[in-house]
Amino acid sequence: MKKTLLLLTVAVLILGSCATKDKFEIGDKTFLLNGQSFVVKAAEVHYPRIPREYWEHRIQMCKALGMNTVCLYIFWNYHEEEEGQFDFSGQKDIAAFCRLAQEYGMYVIVRPGPYVCAEWEMGGLPWWLLKKKDIKLREQDPYFMERTKIFMNEVGKQLADQQITRGGNIIMVQVENEYGSFGTDKPYVSEIRDIVKGAGFTDVPLFQCDWNSNFENNALEDLVWTINFGTGANIDDQFRRLLELRPNTPLMCSEFWSGWFDHWGAKHETRSASDLVNGMKQMLDRNISFSLYMTHGGTSFAHWAGANFPNFSPTCTSYDYDAPINESGKTTPKYYEVRxxxxxxxxxxxVLSEVPDSIPTIAIPAFNLTEVAPVFDNLPEAILSEDVKSMEFFDMGWGSIIYRTKLKASSVNQTLVITEAHDWSQVFIDGKRISTLSRMKGEGVVMLPPVAEGTVLDIVVEPMGRMNFGKGIYDWKGITEKVELKSQDKGEVLKNWEVFCLPSKYSFTKEKNYKTGNIAEGVPAYYKGTFNLDKTGDTFLDMRTWSKGLVWVNGHGIGRYWEIGPQQTLYVPGCWLKEGENEIVIMDMASPSDAKIAGLRQPILDMLKGNGAYTHRKLGEELDLSGEKPFYKGTFKPGNGWQQIKFEKSEKIRYFCIEALNSHDGGKYAAIAELELQGEDGKNISRQHWKVLYADSEETNKANNIASNVFDLQESTFWHTDYSTINPAYPHQIVIDLGEEKVITGFSYLPRAEQNKPGMIKDYCIYMNMKPFKK
Incomplete structure (x- = not known):
């Protein structure tokens, strides 16, 4: 009996020792794994952007690259699509993903938000929060905090027991995400920290990430501070201020941007492999940990791609990111340079593990989609509403929406004014399309012809992703304010609407009255077809003959397409295909030129059509400052980092112009990463309504160095003058409409972050006006 008790006691001690033997903690200038110095080499990957069947393959790819950790966001709106209905099963089983990483000896860093950004719909926040019109997101709004706590507790149920001290592989957990680019609110960040701890994440270090320019705004004493930046950055400069405050802290770049994301209508983004490798080497030589964002981007399937802010800029379905592992999981030259x-x-x-084989790809011969169901012939039951209201009011998160009313007789032309249609709209009179409006271009006015009594007005609105950055997360969809009809001096707000909701669910699209027929010219329609396969494999649907819309294959939401590019194909994982017959359904908003489709072996990610680029200068347009007197003249200091200039007097203005006169290197190029204007209180004014009215030169062919980058809230992107010979010489000007009158007392300028790059402005002039500048 004594022997048995002794054995049991020894067993308990051994089990207890095993259960607590692993530990990850903060040491002197280093992270410690079980007491030993440890450099985190993390690969950022996102489980919703990878089919579950391929999770193992992508984790193996990261391991073979030389990484020791996987870093991942948790997307609140992916797990709670409807309020109170949580789903952590199947594709959404985050615990299974973490366990799989552990099988391959990989640790995990969890970033549960509640806000994550990630170019994901609404930055990961659930759309249904917007049903509460007065809600304050990412603030201590009682309802927002209540729902955040409920969500975080659900995450804790899934992952708290997978912390390293409990036998799992989670070594760090993040609190919020880049909050400094949203606001300054330590009480809010502190409450989020407490919610994360309350969810059970108490055994591993908690950290917060921001940029080196704003991390102090919300830095909490009991959290690890990490810095985010991209390729080409001066590594020492990025951490200089942090080391002044915490000389003994371990250093980490929690997002080292390997590439960038793509916007519809703009060139495919790429970043230098040599700059990436050089930055990683500098960090490794300094014992600095990092997470490579992204190591594998994947795909924002279905409706999950978000949009950037300011200036609504929807992101593409492909989240290739120019990452070392491309969208479909294949190695790139960048992969082998990093490896x-x-x-x-x-x-x-x-030793490095072997690089796993790529998933096979297949081509699918072109075939026709022969079944058609025009939207106007397949409308759901109407909802009656006196006023137009946003889509959220009608309890719909994603899809399209139609607003219908009848017009009074008019013998003259009238102006239809739609205030805030989000995001791409078509106007129909008695079933005939008369106009298309894009939020990207700020369009909202349509000229109507004379109409008879009872003429039917239809406004079809296709929302794209909700904005995922800054104050843009308040992004209601559909028509968000009003529709007016104006004639001469008269005007009226239109009332008495029938509203038709068209959810983006496969279950909704498949049950339409499909008929064999031709293209439904000029109207939105559903198209259906089938194709047969002898073998399966990854493929890329060629969408070049289609206009704009969504695709489903065998019930899986493949994502959005848009003819303007740069993305012209949609990635279809082979694991979602089957031998024999496969089904495809397409909702095309404006009718294709040819209702056929093929599967390619390679993607097309860099083909723009039409006037897709966001240029800010019309052909032949010249800014005329000859009659203007500079409000301020100055000289910028050479080097990186923010520079703040205070004017000798304040001025009430609406229009701001910066004119660069020359550069520090004597070259012909100019570049600016960010501009801020200070108000009467000396604080930065909101840039939410800013618009670029003119830029004498912008690079849009080799990169997306457009002028609006100076207020896109991203310090790693920048305006750069045209690389070619088109108008390269100084002076260079940008004119900004603030969108409202403001009293200005100074401004701040951030040059591009990369070291030894051209475009560092030296001398400059500032012009400010209440009226637009002459062109």
């Missing part, structure tokens, strides 16, 4: 670097920083006795 060769990381092979030099292995622990003693460690």
């Amino acid at each position: 060769n670097l990381l092979a030099q920083y292995l622990s003693e006795g460690e």
